[in-house]
Amino acid sequence: MKQPTFPNAAAEETKSEQNQTAPKQKSKKFPTAAELISHYQKQGGLEPAEASVKVIEDLQNALVRVASSSKNASSKSKLLADGRKIDAISGRLAVVDAKLETKPGYVETFALGLASGAALNGISAVWPHVTRGIGQVWSAVKSGTDPSAAS
Numbered sequence: 001m002k003q004p005t006f007p008n009a010a011a012e013e014t015k016s017e018q019n020q021t022a023p024k025q026k027s028k029k030f031p032t033a034a035e036l037i038s039h040y041q042k043q044g045g046l047e048p049a050e051a052s053v054k055v056i057e058d059l060q061n062a063l064v065r066v067a068s069s070s071k072n073a074s075s076k077s078k079l080l081a082d083g084r085k086i087d088a089i090s091g092r093l094a095v096v097d098a099k100l101e102t103k104p105g106y107v108e109t110f111a112l113g114l115a116s117g118a119a120l121n122g123i124s125a126v127w128p129h130v131t132r133g134i135g136q137v138w139s140a141v142k143s144g145t146d147p148s149a150a151s
Contacts, residue, residue, distance in 0.1 A: 031039070031053060040051035067082070104112065 036055045037048065037051045040046050040054050041048065043058075044051070044054070046054060
């Protein structure tokens with residue numbers, strides 16, 4: 001019978017075996033939605049729609065467990081904080097909804113385009129007359145204030 005050289009050799013061998021298996025556990029990936037659905041179809045004999053519902057229920061339950069488990073806050077303060085977050089989100093959604101309702105639709109946008117086009121055509125028709133009038137006012141002021149013209 002062979003004696004270990006130091007007393008904890010068996011324990012160290014067990015630790016080394018665990019260390020060899022530890023990287024395998026860390027690299028474990030979460031299953032995709034398609035993998036979960038196929039798992040429920042195979043295990044439970046469910047139809048694709050029923051398996052999808054089961055996956056959604058499981059994910060919702062997991063989300064509730066994660067959200068409800070808080071190490072630093074009591075359950076009351078957690079519920080109040082969640083309520084405040086929900087209130088803030090619903091307020092933001094109300095603002096976005098109000099902004100979307102004030103946006104013009106296709107008909108209003110087309111009417112605005114026609115009106116702006118007519119306004120631009122009107123301005124382009126009037127613009128030469130306005131510039132000519134400004135030029136006449138400018139020349140009248142210039143001739144009235146010119147000291148050489150007064151002599």
